[in-house]
Amino acid sequence: MVSIKDITEFGRYTKSLLNWSILAPFWYIGLILFHNKFFINNSIITITIFSVVFSVLNNIIVDISYDFVYRLKEPQRLIKKPVLIPSLIYNSLMLCFIIMGFYILRFFFNIKLHFFYFIIANFIPLIFLFIYCFIRKKKFEHYYYNKL
Numbered sequence: 001m002v003s004i005k006d007i008t009e010f011g012r013y014t015k016s017l018l019n020w021s022i023l024a025p026f027w028y029i030g031l032i033l034f035h036n037k038f039f040i041n042n043s044i045i046t047i048t049i050f051s052v053v054f055s056v057l058n059n060i061i062v063d064i065s066y067d068f069v070y071r072l073k074e075p076q077r078l079i080k081k082p083v084l085i086p087s088l089i090y091n092s093l094m095l096c097f098i099i100m101g102f103y104i105l106r107f108f109f110n111i112k113l114h115f116f117y118f119i120i121a122n123f124i125p126l127i128f129l130f131i132y133c134f135i136r137k138k139k140f141e142h143y144y145y146n147k148l
Contacts, residue, residue: 016059019088023055026095034102035115061126062087065133098122
């Protein structure tokens with residue numbers, strides 16, 4: 001059995017691969033539920049590739065945002081480690097809540113939302129997080145370098 005301590009000792013690319021492989025089924029379920037025509041008309045390989053690509057995009061945005069936040073504490077240091085546990089928790093909870101919310105809207109209120117809205121609902125908070133971290137980093141760098 002693999003513990004969290006063992007996972008934290010993995011290399012950067014192994015952690016990213018683990019993150020992508022855990023998040024890909026969420027995107028696969030999203031494709032099944034919210035874009036059924038795409039699911040029916042394409043092969044399993046195409047759908048898996050789309051799921052992995054969306055997982056990679058999620059992971060990249062969260063990792064870059066984390067790097068910005070972490071550099072606020074130590075601006076001279078270049079961070080090269082992915083954050084597996086917080087990234088997995090955030091992304092999997094976000095995808096679960098979005099799938100649940102969209103499914104509830106469809107089931108109880110007969111509001112049919114498509115996969116495009118599923119993508120928007122997931123990436124908008126991530127993009128706002130990225131922009132917020134980028135702005136905070138710029139303000140901090142300006143303050144830090146003017147103080148010297």
